[in-house]
Amino acid sequence: MVVAQQMNKPEYVERTKNYLEYLIKNDWTLSGAVTDTKGDRSKTPAGQAHPDYYLHVVDRNKDGIVVKGCKMHITAAPCCNDIIVLPTRNMQENEADYAVSFATPSNAKGIKFICRPSRGERSPNEYPSSLPIRDLNEAMIVFDNVFVPWERVFMCGEWAYAILLAYTFATFHRFTAVCYHIPIVENLAGCAVAMAEMNGISNEEHVKDKLVNIASYVETIKALAQAATLSPVRYGEIAVPSPLITNMAKLHYARSYHEVIKMVQDISGGIISTLPTYRDWENPETRPYMEHYLGGNPKYTTEERLKMVAHTHRWVASAESAHQEMITVHAEGSMETQKMMIMVEAPFKDYRDLALLAAGVEIKD
Amino acid sequence: MVVAQQMNKPEYVERTKNYLEYLIKNDWTLSGAVTDTKGDRSKTPAGQAHPDYYLHVVDRNKDGIVVKGCKMHITAAPCCNDIIVLPTRNMQENEADYAVSFATPSNAKGIKFICRPSRGERSPNEYPSSLPIRDLNEAMIVFDNVFVPWERVFMCGEWAYAILLAYTFATFHRFTAVCYHIPIVENLAGCAVAMAEMNGISNEEHVKDKLVNIASYVETIKALAQAATLSPVRYGEIAVPSPLITNMAKLHYARSYHEVIKMVQDISGGIISTLPTYRDWENPETRPYMEHYLGGNPKYTTEERLKMVAHTHRWVASAESAHQEMITVHAEGSMETQKMMIMVEAPFKDYRDLALLAAGVEIKD
């Protein structure tokens, strides 16, 4: 809606408003499909080996448009009622067919989901979780000549605005990214604190140093998220958390996540990876040995320690934790995209003018 | 006053109130003298080669106390009307004489200042600054049996509260540290932006990457300072910026400062250090060569570029900038002291309980 207003096309504003009301009335969930498969990244959409590496309009008539292409890495897509499609990058004049945005029911004709299951380990070797295990699946959504009626088309050919739409989406999306990761990193910090206590190393200087670093990491994300909401900018009628601070927060989160994982792995000990399986714990022949030998700080029972080991394993040394590293690096935009937005949003001119002034040099622009 | 209330001694509360009114009435400036000379850091105050490495009470009578010792690194001390003295660390029961806090006129009998001038370069070789150069001097203040009347004594023997006083002071002091460094780092960022522009390298990818990192550094300090004020804690009647976020901000500032200096040095080029002297610029025989050869981006004159080079030299490659690095590391407490306060203030128990809960382990304390 923000971008629709800027394009100065009343029909787009009207359609986005109608669509928003429709979503609210039906209480529908949406998946946002942005990332194209992209083919050879050194080529533009129009310069690829075939025209479909970026989703594009292949036909249009008085009722609507027909689109073809494929969107990748769409989390939770098959569980949503509707899909909203946005362009993933800036477009040139000869790429107007790629500057397209629309909404469509997830079960429209021509839409295919190729999904993959979550990567968690669920074998009887694994210790049961005390909480229900909920995971997100990821889908590749193929648009095989899908028809979209005009009332659901929000951009079609306005190539100069494609980047604005991608950029505006990223601002919102990145703020949610920062926020939903807060409990994740708090849990990581908690694994480190609990494992240090259970291993009896809480008073080691190097452990305290690592815990301080982990806490600074966590609390900086929280403080930046808070600061972003307290320094909003206005996009038309909508107040948006500061894009500068939001991108800094996301970059801070992503840049140091692996280092935090390393510290938690270090504090937790090798047992995180080499813990005998749950089948051995259940086996009356082997369990007494595990009971006897795998205890730590006597404040906790061996079983409590092993539950914590298994939980920490899941978060720092498993298929799931490896996937979480990938999410950190790529979801809601890679670190390079955050740098691009900081490059645009940071007050470089103010810095420069302050230094020029202090140096006694005239400011020329 | 905050600590006086906690010690539950009405006379201390009364005296601090009176002293505050006195300061306000006279509009006096104070220097805060905390850091002792400390001798051998592996020894406690009472275990040193002589008893004076930490300031202590050597006599007391019905009128007041007599103190002996020396406080170090006291910025701007000789320009202040009064000195307020605080203990620098925790004390043990046998160190009650070291648990002393008081105010005294700077010119009281027995006080000696051994000052050192600022470290700036002021020879005719240097390019003149467009702004007045103001520097801070540093003093070692010797208390050679100085008498302090009881109405100016705020702690005397309450050894168990010494650390609380030091800690409370640090919280306030560190917040000012974070704030007064903001324009300093904005100026550093400005030097980088201006030198990049004048050298014609603003569009180099590695330069943009460095500028983004510098901006993230600067804006994170600002966002954390803001977040600290928006999450205050209460010390009695006084709202204090969050000690946790304040210490994180100071640690962030101190930890990455040298890295930022390195990036500014890198962008600015070797000329920051090898620039011919101002005497050569004034010399009609050499100036034309400098004029001809030392230009950069033609948007600026050679003289403008050289002014910026000299200004940047001062901030990243001079005696002053080296001193600034030291201030960053040591003033308002070293990085280890910030880590100590983060260790105390961070919600480690909350993190742990979250992880225990998720792991299905009972919380026992």
Place this chain on the structure above:
Amino acid sequence: MVVAQQMNKPEYVERTKNYLEYLIKNDWTLSGAVTDTKGDRSKTPAGQAHPDYYLHVVDRNKDGIVVKGCKMHITAAPCCNDIIVLPTRNMQENEADYAVSFATPSNAKGIKFICRPSRGERSPNEYPSSLPIRDLNEAMIVFDNVFVPWERVFMCGEWAYAILLAYTFATFHRFTAVCYHIPIVENLAGCAVAMAEMNGISNEEHVKDKLVNIASYVETIKALAQAATLSPVRYGEIAVPSPLITNMAKLHYARSYHEVIKMVQDISGGIISTLPTYRDWENPETRPYMEHYLGGNPKYTTEERLKMVAHTHRWVASAESAHQEMITVHAEGSMETQKMMIMVEAPFKDYRDLALLAAGVEIKD
């Protein structure tokens, strides 16, 4: 044997020689069992909740000794003919029973292996590997009152030498660690180079910067391993790669590994994690879509790209890669143990004397 000589006990020297000949004659493989389960790390072996958290002698007679305890994280143990047991840390005088070293057949009476399978994903969802997948298993070895004849006992009660034995073992072990990781990190570098090429981003400045950092990481490990062999020290008759450089190499490897993983994940793209399963590739209904949409640089076929994606997934985003991170942090000693050895081995006195000399201060020790 190195330590046996230093203990000045001819029988130990004799036994180690005999055992070495025996191993050579039979061409047997050994597993080295060092790490105890350790219980509460804030307690010494003698101060634990029960006496078995560190392996110890529970009986001795004219024929040999009986030992009890458990060794953890023993890679490949069940595939070895013999186990050689060493103490894991320094011991005090009251812990003489814990200062014990011996060899025993893996199938001796009282030895129990509790093994865990490797953590790789082997479901039909996974792309087949072009190379045989070989993984190491890890065992917890319980010594449930195991008898060891004197001719296989190499230390028994010489508590003061326990740390020397652990330390000497670590020196050898850590050098092998450095060497066997070289092809692993070369493969990681290769994944980054190949994925960059296949994605068409080899000429992006930030990608080149990451590739340079990855190459520096890899080649520094190689250069340090080489330098360690070229600066050997002598342990009795045996030339040992420089313990200083070996520990630096291991620390360099471990410290930056996660950062390298992050860079490979970044270059490779989100598809490493969200790639549809191999079953979808084999399914004639979905394969054409994958074929059409998941291509990259046309120099390679889609299938070749997906093979590389699957291979890279295995090394940077899978259960195996997460386990590899743990190995990096903990196997052959954690980073703190490497720092301890660098603290012992680095020429700090030489550095200090050079500085004292330059400062004009007399050298007193």
Place this chain on the structure above:
Amino acid sequence: MVVAQQMNKPEYVERTKNYLEYLIKNDWTLSGAVTDTKGDRSKTPAGQAHPDYYLHVVDRNKDGIVVKGCKMHITAAPCCNDIIVLPTRNMQENEADYAVSFATPSNAKGIKFICRPSRGERSPNEYPSSLPIRDLNEAMIVFDNVFVPWERVFMCGEWAYAILLAYTFATFHRFTAVCYHIPIVENLAGCAVAMAEMNGISNEEHVKDKLVNIASYVETIKALAQAATLSPVRYGEIAVPSPLITNMAKLHYARSYHEVIKMVQDISGGIISTLPTYRDWENPETRPYMEHYLGGNPKYTTEERLKMVAHTHRWVASAESAHQEMITVHAEGSMETQKMMIMVEAPFKDYRDLALLAAGVEIKD
């Protein structure tokens, strides 16, 4: 000579040989002048506001050539007998006049040195050094239509070889850079060890951690320098230390130098910057106070501690140390130039082929 052979011009080979014999016979010192003033770095030599930002040939006749331009940052130039000039970068076909290399006496007609004194502090405030203070000066060398006879011209118009000459020079130059910095960083390490001892903090865990990091830094430089010499490449008849390892060593040195400075500053304490002046030490009124209060570990006298403080000040907190930071960043090429050479020299193809092989993908080039 290496490049002369590759250019396949016998006269250049002949001239370089003759010149080498001439230098040896006279035992002359040379300064190498490479870096041009460069003007606007976003422009090529031929695209600048005037043609002289890069040194170039302005005339040529049967006796020789006439050159104009200016070389910057030339250390020790006025103390050398001859100057040897090389191009600083790659050149295009239309920049053949800039592809010029020659030797000239330092006092040839038209050569002007604009020098700057070293940046050390030498006032009576400073503590005297126990060693003679030797510093390098830096010169800007103007070539104001300087004639060079043909027998001293080693390149003139062979634009395609300009980069090769710069590159070959850099390889040699960078290896000397790595080597001459070794005693500098050993001295830094020594300052940290000595100050830790004198302050009584050698056994603090965070200090030990910093000392280990400093030692790893120093010894990695040494090990890489050694490894570079042991893996030479051949440039024609000359064995050259491995350019890959040399550049890695230089990059390692430059990248972490500021971090090491920070650690030495941290360990040394604020007194490094706030130490009262030498005049106060010589003043009988103030010296007793300094003597009494500025002691540390009683193993050393106060005077010895202050000598060490003054020495450490010089190396980590002075105009000289700030200049040393600049040298680290810029001398013998900036970090970006080292990355460029690592990009060229690292075995990226080998890495890639290993990964392709492991992934089962055919190697196509």
